[in-house]
Amino acid sequence: MSPCLRCGKGHELVKSIKTAKGLLLRPASATDATFAGRLLKDPAVRQFLGGPLPDESLSVASRNAVLPDEGERIWIVESTGFSPLGLISLTRHKNGEDIELSYQFAPDHWGKGFAFDAGRTALAYGFQQLALPRIIAETQAANRRSIRLLTRLGLRPYAEVMRFGAAQVLFQIRPDAIA
Numbered sequence: 001m002s003p004c005l006r007c008g009k010g011h012e013l014v015k016s017i018k019t020a021k022g023l024l025l026r027p028a029s030a031t032d033a034t035f036a037g038r039l040l041k042d043p044a045v046r047q048f049l050g051g052p053l054p055d056e057s058l059s060v061a062s063r064n065a066v067l068p069d070e071g072e073r074i075w076i077v078e079s080t081g082f083s084p085l086g087l088i089s090l091t092r093h094k095n096g097e098d099i100e101l102s103y104q105f106a107p108d109h110w111g112k113g114f115a116f117d118a119g120r121t122a123l124a125y126g127f128q129q130l131a132l133p134r135i136i137a138e139t140q141a142a143n144r145r146s147i148r149l150l151t152r153l154g155l156r157p158y159a160e161v162m163r164f165g166a167a168q169v170l171f172q173i174r175p176d177a178i179a
């Protein structure tokens with residue numbers, strides 16, 4: 001076990017996973033903060049996530065974006081011959097109870113089914129390896145691409161909340177409903 005960069009404790013070693021379509025979900029590490037920073041500054045990626053991050057908060061946010069807490073997973077999605085395509089994670093939701101699926105892909109890699117392939121792999125991992133009873137996701141009601149992705153992955157809406165000044169839809173999936 002190597003010491004966690006955030007809390008100093010030893011965490012289990014997490015292996016990379018191959019997806020059905022041959023992508024790689026590689027556990028993120030501190031060296032991926034530069035890639036996370038690019039996503040956090042990208043106006044298209046951040047359209048429904050509060051806009052691009054200002055320079056002064058970028059270095060802390062980029063580092064946090066790639067360092068999971070205990071029981072969480074953050075992966076860099078890679079494809080042979082490409083720089084990283086995106087970032088996908090299973091992390092603790094703001095409600096303090098559930099694990100949430102989140103994803104951000106570089107716009108060059110939208111519209112190719114990569115997020116679906118990575119999302120399906122992350123959900124299967126969450127149910128099979130982490131034995132989660134359910135996985136949730138929260139997305140702005142206006143984020144049509146994200147809602148299409150969640151629906152295709154088999155998640156279903158169960159609540160709506162106002163957060164960060166916008167309507168957000170909460171989605172959920174249980175192990176027997178995986179796409």
Ligand SMILES: CC(C)(COP(=O)(O)OP(=O)(O)OC[C@H]1O[C@@H](n2cnc3c(N)ncnc32)[C@H](O)[C@@H]1OP(=O)(O)O)[C@@H](O)C(=O)NCCC(=O)NCCS
Pocket residue numbers: 044045046048049102103104105106109110111112113114115116117138139140143145146148149152
């Ligand atoms: C949300 C996000 C990940 C969706 O990405 P995406 O590429 O649209 O999602 P998918 O991987 O499901 O791809 C679906 C598209 O690929 C197309 N596609 C092409 N080849 C495909 C294949 N082999 N399999 C599946 N879909 C394929 C589909 O037709 C679909 O296109 P459409 O949207 O024009 O109908 C992406 O828009 C993103 O990173 N957004 C910014 C971050 C964000 O808002 N995150 C949400 C936080 S809650």
